[in-house]
Amino acid sequence: MKKLMLSLAISALAMPVSAMGPMPKQDGFSGSLALGAAGGSVESNFLAKVVGVDLSNEDIYVYDSPSQTDIIIPSFSFDLGYTFGNQKTRIYAANAVEDAIDFSSNTVLAVRHDFDSLGNIELAGLLPGAAQTEVWENPYELGVDRDATERSTSGGRLTWDKMFGTGLEFVASARQVDIDEERSGQNLGLTAAQQDLLDREGDLYRYQLGYAFKCADDLTVEPSVAYIDRDLDGGAMAQDGYELGISLVYEAGDYNWVNRVVYQDLDGDQGNPLFNGEVNDANVYALASELNIPNPMGWDQWFATVGFQWAENQADIDFNKSSVALFAARVGRNF
Secondary structure (H helix, E strand, O other), rough: EEEEOOOOOOOOOOOOOOOEEEEOOOOOEEEEEEEEEEEEEEEEEOEEEOOEOOOOOOOOOOOOOOEEEEEEEEEEEEEEEEEOOOOOOEEEEEEEEHHHHOOOOEEEEEEEEEEOOEEEEEEEEEEEEOEEEEEOOOOHHHHHHHEEEHHHHHHHEEEEHHHOOEEEEEEEEEEEEEEOOOOOOOOOOOOOHHHHHHOOOOOEEEEEEEEEEEEEEEEEEEEEEEEEEEOOOOOOOEEEEEEEEEEEEEEOOOOOEEEEEEEEEEEEEEHOOOOOEEEEEEEEEEEEEEEEOOOOOOOOHHHHHHHHEEEEEEEEEEEHHHHEEEEEEEEEEEO
């Protein structure tokens, strides 16, 4: 296992029980900034680097499950915006982790309006994240130093929260995956058609319904169900399926403890020509927990967070398996 040193900031662990928090109580500019560090381990045959930090070996010699890499990286979050005088409309910019297991993140530019009876509606543009993620141009090359290339996503998201005054929430997102140099399957004796099956670019769609139950004054529970369509250009990489999740938020005064558990069942589209036509079916498990501590050491307007996030992709194809486990701690300030 390799030990990696601190590098540039990446997006923080993000585990909201609802996609929308409460609207600021005052109009004008407001938000928060936080900075800290995260440490743990990553297992992947496809991820190369995040903000210059190695996530896997340059060279591999067999098509096997990925080896583990230990990492220490910064953890950074921001949410800055302007609330209009009616205190029902807000525009803001923030960062968001879209998929912790492959380090996908986006910069969010959003406008939100809270309607009196319809609910709260937000439209967001998802731009490539500030934390650059790199993958291997051809992850299947054996016995040579593989070359890294940038992977990014962009798209949009619609959120409708507290629909008609209830605890119902709907979130729909569409993102496009772009890889600067996608060379999967080249120089391996595959035909052009077989190489096309390994293309990792394409579109990601997600549609989620959740309902927030106020079980007690200090406890909110939100189960959710989602349909996921990984409509990638390569049929051997494309998947679709469902997700079941449950979030629990415990609030004791200004303290806030957020937890979420997720299970995904994904079905592959077409067989992989490198693995005897095996289809990329997968089960994905994820768990995250984060505690928000206000005014640490008596610092007014400051806060601290400590959290843990674990996710594992148990793909039927051993080479496609992956996992991530990270502990994170941050200190931030509200404005």
